[in-house]
Amino acid sequence: MSDTYLKFANSFLGKQVAPKLGLPQPPVLKRYVPGQKAVDGAVLVGQAAGGRLAGAIAATLKSADAQVWTAEGPLRDAAGEADLAPKIYAADTAGDQRFQALVFDATGIAHPDELQALHAFFKPVARKLRPSGRLIVLGTPPESLTAGARVSQRALEGFTRSAGKELGKGATSNLVYVAEGAEDQIESTLRFFLSPKSAFVSGQVVRIGVGSSKASAAKVDWEKPLAGKVALVTGASRGIGEAIAETLARDGAHVVGLDIEPLADDLKTVTDRIGGSAITLDVTAEDAPKQLAEQLKKEHGGVDIVVHNAGITRDKRLANMKPEVWDQVIAVNLIAPDRITYALLQGKVLNTGGRVIGVASIAGIAGNNGQTNYATSKAGVIGLVDAFADDIAKAGGTINAVAPGFIETQMTAAIPLGIREAGRRLSSLGQGGLPVDVAETIAWYASAGSGAVQGNVVRVCGQSLIGA
Amino acid sequence: MTEPKTARRVAIVGGNRIPFARSNGAYATASNSEMLSAALEGLVERYGLEGKKLGEVAAGAVLKHARDFSMTREVVLGSRLDRATPAVDITQACGTGLQASIYIANKIALGQIDAGIAGGVDTTSDAPLAVGDKLRKKLVAVNQARTGGDRVKALLKIRPGDIGLDIPANREARTGLSMGDHQAITGKEWGITREAQDELTVASHQRLAAAYERGFFDDLMTPFGGLERDNNLRPDSSLEKLAKLRPVFGGPEGTMTAANSTPLSDGASTVLLASEEWAKEQGLPILAYLVDAQTEGVSYVEGEEGLLMAPAYAVPKLLERNGLSFDDIDLFEIHEAFASQVLSTLKAWEDPTFNRTKLGRDTPLGAIDRAKLNVNGGSLAAAHPFAATGGRIVASLAKELHQRGSGRGLISICAAGGIGVTAIVEAA
Numbered sequence: 054m055s056d057t058y059l060k061f062a063n064s065f066l067g068k069q070v071a072p073k074l075g076l077p078q079p080p081v082l083k084r085y086v087p088g089q090k091a092v093d094g095a096v097l098v099g100q101a102a103g104g105r106l107a108g109a110i111a112a113t114l115k116s117a118d119a120q121v122w123t124a125e126g127p128l129r130d131a132a133g134e135a136d137l138a139p140k141i142y143a144a145d146t147a148g149d150q151r152f153q154a155l156v157f158d159a160t161g162i163a164h165p166d167e168l169q170a171l172h173a174f175f176k177p178v179a180r181k182l183r184p185s186g187r188l189i190v191l192g193t194p195p196e197s198l199t200a201g202a203r204v205s206q207r208a209l210e211g212f213t214r215s216a217g218k219e220l221g222k223g224a225t226s227n228l229v230y231v232a233e234g235a236e237d238q239i240e241s242t243l244r245f246f247l248s249p250k251s252a253f254v255s256g257q258v259v260r261i262g263v264g265s266s267k268a269s270a271a272k273v274d275w276e277k278p279l280a281g282k283v284a285l286v287t288g289a290s291r292g293i294g295e296a297i298a299e300t301l302a303r304d305g306a307h308v309v310g311l312d313i314e315p316l317a318d319d320l321k322t323v324t325d326r327i328g329g330s331a332i333t334l335d336v337t338a339e340d341a342p343k344q345l346a347e348q349l350k351k352e353h354g355g356v357d358i359v360v361h362n363a364g365i366t367r368d369k370r371l372a373n374m375k376p377e378v379w380d381q382v383i384a385v386n387l388i389a390p391d392r393i394t395y396a397l398l399q400g401k402v403l404n405t406g407g408r409v410i411g412v413a414s415i416a417g418i419a420g421n422n423g424q425t426n427y428a429t430s431k432a433g434v435i436g437l438v439d440a441f442a443d444d445i446a447k448a449g450g451t452i453n454a455v456a457p458g459f460i461e462t463q464m465t466a467a468i469p470l471g472i473r474e475a476g477r478r479l480s481s482l483g484q485g486g487l488p489v490d491v492a493e494t495i496a497w498y499a500s501a502g503s504g505a506v507q508g509n510v511v512r513v514c515g516q517s518l519i520g521a
Numbered sequence: 522m523t524e525p526k527t528a529r530r531v532a533i534v535g536g537n538r539i540p541f542a543r544s545n546g547a548y549a550t551a552s553n554s555e556m557l558s559a560a561l562e563g564l565v566e567r568y569g570l571e572g573k574k575l576g577e578v579a580a581g582a583v584l585k586h587a588r589d590f591s592m593t594r595e596v597v598l599g600s601r602l603d604r605a606t607p608a609v610d611i612t613q614a615c616g617t618g619l620q621a622s623i624y625i626a627n628k629i630a631l632g633q634i635d636a637g638i639a640g641g642v643d644t645t646s647d648a649p650l651a652v653g654d655k656l657r658k659k660l661v662a663v664n665q666a667r668t669g670g671d672r673v674k675a676l677l678k679i680r681p682g683d684i685g686l687d688i689p690a691n692r693e694a695r696t697g698l699s700m701g702d703h704q705a706i707t708g709k710e711w712g713i714t715r716e717a718q719d720e721l722t723v724a725s726h727q728r729l730a731a732a733y734e735r736g737f738f739d740d741l742m743t744p745f746g747g748l749e750r751d752n753n754l755r756p757d758s759s760l761e762k763l764a765k766l767r768p769v770f771g772g773p774e775g776t777m778t779a780a781n782s783t784p785l786s787d788g789a790s791t792v793l794l795a796s797e798e799w800a801k802e803q804g805l806p807i808l809a810y811l812v813d814a815q816t817e818g819v820s821y822v823e824g825e826e827g828l829l830m831a832p833a834y835a836v837p838k839l840l841e842r843n844g845l846s847f848d849d850i851d852l853f854e855i856h857e858a859f860a861s862q863v864l865s866t867l868k869a870w871e872d873p874t875f876n877r878t879k880l881g882r883d884t885p886l887g888a889i890d891r892a893k894l895n896v897n898g899g900s901l902a903a904a905h906p907f908a909a910t911g912g913r914i915v916a917s918l919a920k921e922l923h924q925r926g927s928g929r930g931l932i933s934i935c936a937a938g939g940i941g942v943t944a945i946v947e948a949a
Contacts, residue, residue: 120824125712133874141712141868148709148774 056461056477059484079483080223082252083185085493087303091117091275092247094153094183097142100128101170103161106191109236110158111135113243116275122152144177152178154187154247159209160231162192164201171212179219186224188216189246191239194230194263206230210258217256217481217516225255225482225516232505235262241502244275250497253490255481256516264442265507266449277305278500283353283404285345287311287336287389288363290319292462293412296488297360300496302327306358309349311336336363336389342396349397355404358499359397361390361434362412366464368423379426386430387437394441398448408499409445411437411454412491415512418456419519431456435510442508451507453498458514459485482515531626532800532807533946534636536916537564538790539745541904543753544645547746548787553582553589556745556789557596557642560912563743564638564791565601568805574603576634579621580791581612582642583907593640615858616816616942617641618790618911619934623814623944625794635799639915641908642789653685693937695822700829700937701782701859705771707827708861711868715776718860719763722781722901724891725857729898730756737897741916753784753904781860786904790912792919807949809919809930814944815839821939826879829862831941832933833869837880839943840931847887851928852921854914857899858935866933897921910934915946922948 059079061067071078096119100107111132114121121139123129132139142150157174161167175188182188195207209228217226227246231239242261245251274280284301288294289310298308308329312320317333324331332348334341349356364386367378390411397403416424417431438454445452459465459476465485468476477485491513498506539559542548548556557580565571580593589595594608613620618641625637652660659679666672692699698706708718732738733750742749758780768775769782793805800807817835819826832855840846847870855863869875870886877883897917900910911934918930930946 122710129874133877136878138874138878140710143712143714146709146712146714146776148705148776149772150709 056484058474077478077483079478080184080221082223082482082484083249084252084487084489085249087276089249090119091244092119092154092187095120095122095150096154096156096247097122097152097178098128098132098139098156098158099124099174100158101161101167103163104158105160105233106158106231106236106239107131108135109239110156110191110243111137113240116240117244117247119247122150147181151181151183152186153183154189155182156189156243156247157191159190159192159206162202162205165205165208168205168208175216182220182222182224184222184224185249185252186220186222187247187251188213188220188224188226189243190228192228192230194232194260197232213258214256214516223252223482225251227251227255228258230258230260230263232260232262235505238262238505241273241278241497241500242506245493245497250493253482253486253513253515254494254511257511259506259509259511262505263507264446265451265505266446271501271504273500273502278502279358279496280305282306282357282499282501283309283349283355284358284360284499285309285311285349285356286360286362289323290316292464293457293460293488293491294362295323296492297362297495298323298329299327300489300492301358301360301499302329304496304500306499307353309353309356311345311363336393337384341389342392345393346396346400346402350400350402355402356397356407357404358408358410359394359403360410360412360495361393363389364412366424366427368427370423371425374426382426383430386427387433390434391437394437398441398444403448403450405449406504407445407448407450408503409441409450409452410495410498411435411452413454413456413510415456415458415514415517415519418512438508438510446507451498451504453506453509453511455491455494456510456512456514457486457491458512458517458519460491460513461485461487476517476519479519480515480517484515486513486515528630529632529796531629531811532795532797532949533809533811533915533919534793534795534800534805535564535568535808536741536790536792536912536919537567538742538909538913538916539563539788540742540748541751541753541786541788541906541909542746542748543904544785544787546646547748547752548644549646551644551746551787552647553585553642553644554592554596556644556787557592557640558599559743559745560640560642560789560791561596561600561638564793567740568793569803570793571601572603575606575636575638576628577625577637578602578606578608578640579611579624579637580608580640580642581610581617581621581908583612583614583617584643584645612908613940613942614936614938615856615905615907615910616934616936616940617908618913619915619932619942619944620816620911622792622794622811622911622915623942626811626814629794629796636793636795638791638793640789640791640912641910643906643908644787645785646787653683655683656685659683693828701770701777703821703828704859704861705775705777706824707830707865708776708859709771710827711865713776713861713864713868717864718776718781719760721857721860721863722763723758723760725895725899725901726755726758728896729754729902732897737920741920751903753786754902777859777861781901783858783900783905786906788904788906788909790909790916792912792915808923809949810947811915812945812947813839813843814942815842816943817941819939819941826939827865828937828939829858829935830865830869831939832935832943833866833875833941834880835941835943836870836931836933837882837886839945840886843945845929845945847889849929850931851893851925852896852918852930853889853894854918854930854932855895855899856905856910856914856934857895857901858905860901862935866935911942918946922946
């Protein structure tokens with residue numbers, strides 16, 4: 054489960070040898086430690102003329118106690134309105150200044166000519182990003198626009214995805230589309246993408262305020278954004294599920310872990326450690342959804358966060374795959390989350406403002422040799438997000454999914470070495486992710502501040518070349 | 522209880538300094554005491570203070586030998602002043618000279634004394650050297666030994682590795698960065714360009730040179746060590762010449778050079794302050810009045826604010842207390858520790874965001890007309906023997922106001938440790 058080459062490449066010897074032999078030099082990614090500031094280091098903020106997010110960005114950075122830099126002009130004045138005093142950035146006076154994050158409000162770009170603003174802002178600082186730096190572009194969902202604005206906003210994707218491949222040193226690049234009217238809802242998302250919590254999320258496109266209920270921004274304790282919430286995590290006894298349970302508990306949630314009977318002891322170890330509750334249940338059983346809904350209602354008065362993490366692989370080429378192997382995978386990975394979500398909604402067990410989170414997979418997006426069953430089930434999870442979005446939004450909640458790429462778990466440790474190494478290195482970050490990277494992304498969806506984050510499928514893949 | 526006395530006006534009678542010299546040059550072998558004595562003797566001579574008992578003499582040096590703990594008193598005892606004149610050493614980094622003036626002025630204002638002298642001196646040539654801590658502790662043990670044998674034993678404990686010198690460095694204890702390193706960060710954070718710094722530097726040299734040409738310093742200075750003018754002055758300084766220099770702070774992409782930063786230097790200055798009555802009784806002129814002063818500090822340790830930005834906070838407080846705005850100021854004397862420091866401060870005062878978030882002001886203090894800034898040159902041209910700068914500025918500003926016959930001046934001096942010392946001076 055550990056990446057031996059990553060350790061070697063970052064050892065004294067490895068640092069001498071790897072560059073000389075032309076070997077990959079994957080960086081050690083900075084990861085979140087509780088109590089840490091969302092962004093520790095200078096944040097350079099820019100804006101294309103006519104942007105509408107200056108105030109919202111400034112408010113977030115003020116609340117995050119970030120060290121902010123902007124050029125002189127309207128953006129800096131707007132920051133002043135938010136009681137922020139940014140340092141003044143100019144290319145010819147910035148000297149040796151390095152930045153932890155580069156944030157650009159591109160919402161003002163209404164014509165392809167104006168895309169030049171991206172070049173003007175990012176070019177002088179393309180080599181000024183610190184290790185594990187962050188590049189974030191904010192735009193307007195293209196589908197809500199017409200003509201040149203639609204074209205230009207769609208164009209932003211190509212920029213952020215390419216930048217992600219160029220930056221290096223563990224830096225990530227992401228695009229956040231903010232719907233008009235959702236300006237005051239960006240904080241949880243901006244904090245997530247700025248922070249080390251998004252260490253393994255790069256090259257992604259996120260929408261805020263599209264298809265979500267029109268709730269106003271919630272007041273959030275950013276150290277404990279899930280305080281007072283009950284979170285159900287299926288498959289919580291080990292691997293990614295265990296990390297999800299721990300992370301949600303860290304953020305203040307009471308975690309109800311669920312797993313099958315044979316893993317009951319492992320599950321109890323996890324839930325005891327985090328002060329949660331354990332439920333032993335086979336999610337594919339006929340009466341499982343009903344039983345689960347009743348138990349959650351009775352013991353916890355409902356549930357706020359549902360993470361459909363339980364999943365299995367039964368890999369075989371299609372030509373060799375027996376029908377029961379196909380059925381097993383579809384039943385656990387797709388039918389169970391579908392039925393459970395439906396039962397929780399129908400029974401009004403999902404509390405107002407609830408969060409449903411699916412765990413898809415990069416295989417569900419790109420397909421994988423030997424995984425027709427698995428990829429079908431995981432693409433189906435993305436379908437669940439689409440299918441439930443309206444009903445859940447009506448109940449004031451959200452549904453989103455993560456799509457993990459290569460994550461260092463027992464499951465991936467079983468992959469043959471050659472394929473495993475390819476899975477790790479063929480990505481912008483040059484390594485596999487950790488279970489906690491998936492968990493942090495789920496915690497961002499679950500956050501009380503993410504009420505406008507709806508219908509997204511975010512890959513946690515280090516911008517893997519597979520399925521790009 | 523007796524009635525509290527109302528404050529008296531404090532007159533600036535005049536000042537005297539020796540020319541400032543670049544480090545390890547003209548004054549390489551002169552001590553602080555010698556330089557301060559020279560400046561004081563010139564003042565005594567000019568204002569006929571021989572044998573007079575003054576209320577107090579306050580002066581200081583930033584870098585001084587431990588044996589000079591009572592430097593100012595020793596200088597007074599060796600001067601032609603009445604030996605019964607008390608004296609005090611005070612230090613506040615580069616703010617020392619002005620703070621000494623404020624100290625004397627406050628005593629005069631309160632009626633505790635009628636006249637006093639403020640001053641400051643520094644040498645970076647004859648700087649005190651200390652031995653490293655390990656060696657120092659073992660030498661102390663040698664000194665404490667009671668018998669010859671014990672002394673030898675203690676001496677034998679000294680190992681070659683113990684021998685080291687503790688050279689005083691121009692470094693902030695809490696950050697390990699020099700003042701220039703700090704200002705490089707501040708200048709970067711305010712977007713201060715190399716060109717703007719070089720322009721300010723050229724103006725400083727040109728104005729100081731012009732002031733010498735008109736004889737402005739004739740009654741403000743006593744020649745010393747073969748110098749009649751500050752030897753850092755480059756009357757032919759130009760933007761083209763300055764543009765060729767390489768940065769010395771802020772790395773290879775930095776904007777601060779040896780020209781737009783003050784050099785290490787040696788020198789001394791003094792100012793005679795008095796109550797109006799005393800000055801009149803003695804038949805002495807009154808050039809100007811030292812009206813009010815404000816000292817502020819900023820926290821810079823974790824980069825919360827720039828090390829040298831405290832004056833940006835002190836000045837608005839001072840102006841507000843006196844019901845004044847920049848429009849009411851005719852002359853600005855902003856100590857040019859670094860061109861970048863002056864420009865950062867000016868920019869902060871103009872910046873609506875700084876005014877709103879840091880000063881709590883809805884309207885910015887505003888811009889300063891450069892024609893009113895450091896009209897007779899500043900520290901970039903004259904150089905900056907730390908504690909001597911305040912006295913140079915107070916005396917020059919008082920004389921300039923006197924020549925103009927009216928007007929008001931503002932002094933702003935930044936100091937190490939995140940301190941800013943500011944004062945208002947009005948024409949008599």
